[in-house]
Amino acid sequence: MDRLRAAATTEPGRLRAIGAILAALLLAFGAVTTWQTATRADAADRVLNRSQPLSNDAAAIYRSLADANTAASSGFLAGGQEPAKVRERYQRDIDRAGEKLATAASNAGSDSSSAASVSRLNTLLPQYTALIERARANNRQGLPLGGAYLRYANDTMQTRMLPAAEKLYKAENARLADDYAEAEPYPWAAIALGVVALAALGFAQHRNYRRTNRVFNTGLLAATTAAAVALLWLLAGHAFARSGLNESYDRGVKSLNVLNDARISSLKARGNENLTLVSRGAETVAVGSATKDKFDVAYQQQMKRLAGARGTGGLLGEAADLADDDAGRTPLKAAADNVTEWKDRHKSARTSDDSGDYEGALDKVIGAAGAEPTGESFDNVDAALDAALAHEQGEFQRAAEDGKGAMAGLPVGVAVLAVLGATAAVLGIGRRLSEYR
C-alpha cells in the first residue's frame, strides 16, 4: 500500500505509471491491429484462394451437369449411333462433374447445406448416367423404350439434380459473400487504440515539456513516430485492400454470377430444344387455355431469361451492363447476336416440325453447318460466354490479388512497430526517471 501511495503522490511514481500506461497502450494497439488485420488478410486470402475457386467449382458442376444433359439429348437425336464428338462431350462433362463433386465434398466440411447438396448429387449422378446408358442401349436397338428412358433421365436432371447443383452453387456464393464481409469492415478497435496511444504519447510529452521545459524526449518522440507510422500504414493498407476487394467483387464476382446463370440458361434452352424433337409432344403442359409442348415451353422460358422478352435485357443485358471494358463487352455482344440468330433458326425449325417435316426440323437443329442449324448458334453462344467468363475471372483475380497484396506484411509490420514504440516510450520515461536517482 505504501508503494502504491508513493507511486501516486511522488513524481517518480507518476512517471513509472505513465511509462507503464504508454507501453501498455502501444502494445495493445499492436496486438489488436495484428489480430484484426490478420483476420481480414486471412478472409481476403480465402476469397482469392478458397471460396471463389469453390464457387467456381460449384458453377462448373452446375454447368457440367446441364451440359451433359444437353449432349445426351443431342446424341440421342442423331439416331442409334451417336456422333463420337457428342459422346466425348457428355463423358467429359460427367467426369468433370464427378471430379469437382469430390473437391466440393472435401471442402463442404460442416456446412450442412453444401454437404447435403453434394451428397445428393453424388447419389443421383450414377443413377442419371445409368438411365442415359439404358436410353442409349435401347435406342441402338431401335426400341422406343430408349426415348422413354431419356425423358426419365432428363426429368431426374431437371427436377432433382440441377436444383441440388443450384443450391450448392448458391451456398458457395453465400460463403464467398461471407468471406468478403469478413475481409472488408474497418478495423475500428485497432484504429481507436492507435489514436488513443498517440494522444497519450502527446499528453506525456506535453507534461514533460511543462515540468522540464525540455521540448524533446528522444524515446517518446521515437515511440510517437512508430505509432503514427503504424496507424497510417493500417489506414492506408486497409483502404487499398478494401478497394481492391470491392473492385474484385463488382467487376469480377458479380459478372461471373450473371454469366454463369446465362450459361446455364443457354444450356437448358438447348437441352429443351433437343427434347422437343425427342419427345414430339409426349409430354405437354397447359399454358392458359392452350396445351403446349412441355419442352418447347421450357425452351421459351430459358431464352427469355437469357436474352429478355424482346431480345434486349435478360441475363445477357445484365452482364453487358456489368461489363466495364471492351474486352468484357465484345464477347457479350457476340453472344447476344448469336442468341438472336438462334431464335430465328429455332422458329424456322419449329415451323418445319409443326408442318410435319420432321427431317427438316432435325436438320435445322442438329444438322451440318450448311443447314444453318440452331446447334451452330448455340455453340457460338457457348463459346462467347466462355470467353466472357474467362475475362471476368481474370478481372477478379487481378483485383483480388491487389487487394490481398495491400494487406501483406501489415499484421507483422504493425506488431514490430508497436513493440519498438513501446520500448522507445519506456526508454524515454526511463531517462526522466534516472534524473531522480
Next chain:
Amino acid sequence: MRTRPENSGRHGGEARRQGGVAALRGWGGVATMAFACLLAAALVLALPQWRGDDGRGTGTGSREGDAVTQAAPARADECEAPERSLRPDTKDGPTLEKIKQRKVKKLVVGVDQNSYRWGYRDPNKGVGTLEGFDIDLAREIAERLLGDRDAVVFRAIPTNQRIPAIQSGQVDMVVRTMTINCDRIKDVAFSTAYFETGQQVLAPKSSDITGYDDSLKGKKVCSAAGSTAEAALKENSFGADIKTTVPNQLDCLVRLQLGEVDAIVTDSALAAGQAAQDPTVELKGKKPFTTEYYGVAMKKDADDLVRRVNAVLDDFRNDKKNGWQASYDAWLAADLGKSAGPPKPTYKD
C-alpha cells in the same frame, strides 16, 4: 384369373355366370351375398344390351350391400355399346372440304411415337420415320381422303392430351390405340372399331402376380395418366399401390425395369408391344379383363368425316392383300399371335 362379370363383353350372360360361380367359390359370407346382388343387378341390366360399358362401370370391389343399390342407377346412366358409329358414306362433307382447302393439303393426325408396333419412331430407319399399325391406318386414311399416302402430318400426343388435341383442333383425328368408351364419346366422335383389345396386367416372368386379381395386393402398379387402365385401377385396385401414373404407357416399363413398380396395367395390345421390348416380362392372366375397341377419334360434330373414315375402314378390313390383315401380320402377329380378324363394325343409325 377371376373374370369380372360385367367385363366379359359380347359373350354376355354366359361369361358373367361363370365369373359369378368362381367368385362364389372364392368369397364367403357377406361378400358373397353382396356379390350375388351385384351379379343379379348386372344381369338384369346387361342382358338386353349388346355390350355393357367399357369395363369399368361398377367394380367387383364393391363388397358392401349399399354399393349395389348405388351402382345400379349409375349403370342405367351408362351408354349402350359406345363402339357403334355412323354408317359409312364416301361423299366429302364440309369438314373434309376445309382440310382440302388448306395451304398445305395434309391431314393432321395425332399418333403415338412410343408404342412399339403401333406408332413408333425407329431411330435406325432414317430420321423421324414413324411406323406401326396405327401409322399404316393413318396413311391409308390420308390416301383415301386426299389421294396421297404422304399427305399426313403426324403429331405425337401424350395419352392425356388425346381429347383436348381433337377439341382444340390441333389435330383432325387421333389414331393412337384409343379405346372407345362411354366417357369419351361425350367429348369426341369415334369411327367404327378397328381393333379389339382389353386391359391386361404385365409383370416380370418371375413375379408371383397372376393377373388382375388378389395377387396384386400390396404391389406397386403403374398406369398411364388418364388411361382406361388408370380408371380401372381406381375402380378396383385389389389392394395395390396405384399412385404411380406416368405421361405415357411406355414410361411404365421404364419404372418396372428400374424396380420402382411391380406391374403395369395397360391395353393388351400395348402390353404386347412392351413385352416385345423386354423379354423378361410377360402378359399375366389368360386374357384381358375387359373388352375394348380401338377407334379413330374425331371432333364430336364432324359427322361427315366420321362417315368418310368408316367407309375407309370398311375397305381396310376387307382388303385381304394390303388392308387390315396385312398390317396385322406385319406389326402384331409376332407378339399377339394369329388373329381372328378385325372386329365387325356396328352402327347406331
